[in-house]
Amino acid sequence: MTKTELIEKLSEKFAERLTKENVHLVINSFVEEIKTSLESGESVLIAGFGTFFPVTRVARMVTTPFSKKGKYEVPSRRLVRFRNGKELQKRLN
Secondary structure (H helix, E strand, C coil), X not given: CCHHHHHHHHHHHCCCCCCHHHHHHHHHHHHHHHHHHHHCCCCEEXXXXXXXXXXXXCCEEEECCCXXXXXXXXXXXXXXXXXXXHHXXXXXX
16 A cells, blocks of 8 residues: 555545545654654654664675675665564454
């Protein structure tokens, strides 16, 4: 499901109370708050759904896969991981 599809479904579900533009604003604000929290190093826990948390992958030396001769360093980088909650896991299985 894409963000556009999510906005469509929610605007249909809450058509009596929210306009499509309002749903769009809510979704965008929600995503921005998650991004801001992750950028500052905080985890985001959504009860019953799961947790988004930032991790740092350390720098490492790797070998060129084809020639096996040259080595180069892959710099460290920040990533986002997701750990699903118990309720979500129950619904998936």
